[in-house]
Amino acid sequence: MSVNKIIKRVTTNTILAMKANGEKVSMLTAYDYSTARALDDAGIDVLLVGDSAANVFAGYETTLPITLDNMIYHASAVARGAKRALVLVDLPFGEYQGTPEDAFKSAVRMMKESGVHALKLEGGVEILENIKKIIDAGIPVCGHLGLTPQSINKFGTFGVRAQADAEAEKLKSDALALQEIGCFAIVLEKIPAKLAKEVSESLSIPTIGIGAGNGCDGQVLVVNDMLGFTKDFKPKFLRRYMEMYDGMVEAATKYAEDVKSGNYPNESEQY
Ligand code: KIV
Numbered sequence: 593m594s595v596n597k598i599i600k601r602v603t604t605n606t607i608l609a610m611k612a613n614g615e616k617v618s619m620l621t622a623y624d625y626s627t628a629r630a631l632d633d634a635g636i637d638v639l640l641v642g643d644s645a646a647n648v649f650a651g652y653e654t655t656l657p658i659t660l661d662n663m664i665y666h667a668s669a670v671a672r673g674a675k676r677a678l679v680l681v682d683l684p685f686g687e688y689q690g691t692p693e694d695a696f697k698s699a700v701r702m703m704k705e706s707g708v709h710a711l712k713l714e715g716g717v718e719i720l721e722n723i724k725k726i727i728d729a730g731i732p733v734c735g736h737l738g739l740t741p742q743s744i745n746k747f748g749t750f751g752v753r754a755q756a757d758a759e760a761e762k763l764k765s766d767a768l769a770l771q772e773i774g775c776f777a778i779v780l781e782k783i784p785a786k787l788a789k790e791v792s793e794s795l796s797i798p799t800i801g802i803g804a805g806n807g808c809d810g811q812v813l814v815v816n817d818m819l820g821f822t823k824d825f826k827p828k829f830l831r832r833y834m835e836m837y838d839g840m841v842e843a844a845t846k847y848a849e850d851v852k853s854g855n856y857p858n859e860s861e862q863y
Contacts, residue, residue, distance in 0.1 A: 610798065610809070610810075618635075618638070619636065619637060619639075619680075619811065621645075623645045623666045623669070624669050628669070628677075639679050639680070640681070640812060642712075643741075648821070654741065654745075655742055656745075660683070660684055666681075667679070667706035667707075670708070680708065680709065681702060683713055689722070690722075694722075695725060696729060699711055699731050700729070713726075715735075716766025723770070724773050734777045735777070737766050737780055738780050738783040739753045739782035753783050755784060763791065767794070771796065778797065779799075781801075782829070783804050784805070785805020786805075788801055788807050792808050819832070819833065820832045820837055823838075
């Protein structure tokens with residue numbers, strides 16, 4: 593008799609309850625089915641199909657070129673691999689900053705065609721009406737403040753944001769507005785740890801930090817970075833849990849040697 597293990601799905605309610613209970617939220621990015629399966633097996637709470645796929649998967653310098661079709665492709669692969677984790681996906685640049693109706697259409701396409709559970713949108717009061725239109729349709733939204741990579745051409749650098757008082761004040765009021773409108777969480781990227789802690793303590797929804805210190809309610813990293821697959825990317829906030837690039841070079845070198853020498857395949861590896 594086969595015993596099917598019942599896996600309880602992480603939902604946006606689970607994430608909100610974690611904040612209420614003081615439990616930190618673990619989030620990693622994923623862009624494909626196999627990685628999603630491994631991260632899900634590891635018990636990661638949220639898999640973020642980040643538009644950082646444009647950087648680490650496709651090799652673009654910024655996240656701007658990735659399309660809605662590209663993101664739907666990545667998101668549906670991750671959704672098929674995740675049995676327990678909540679799957680969250682970025683709406684890409686240009687797909688939600690126009691009218692609320694435009695944003696709504698992109699959101700509905702993503703939800704229908706990918707099978708994910710929630711969407712992430714970058715920005716504060718400027719896109720509030722658009723976020724409201726999406727949330728009102730029953731689609732959970734996670735905000736994203738601080739270093740919002742889709743605005744890199746406005747910022748000019750990938751440096752720490754909200755160090756000046758005016759930008760810090762705007763970030764605080766944006767965070768409250770996002771909570772007020774119904775967002776279930778907010779990613780805080782590359783801002784001073786003191787500010788991130790203050791914002792986190794002022795909200796009842798969880799903040800998920802990346803380069804925002806230990807006072808956030810959860811943490812997210814780009815999986816390729818924390819596995820050491822992006823060899824030369826070493827920002828201060830990044831902790832590497834593996835040296836995957838070096839391991840791949842070593843394995844591929846050994847494979848090439850074995851093929852050249854006739855050592856692969858051996859008798860037990862053929863039919
Ligand atoms: O696209 C992404 O990977 C992200 C994370 C850096 C938060 O938005």
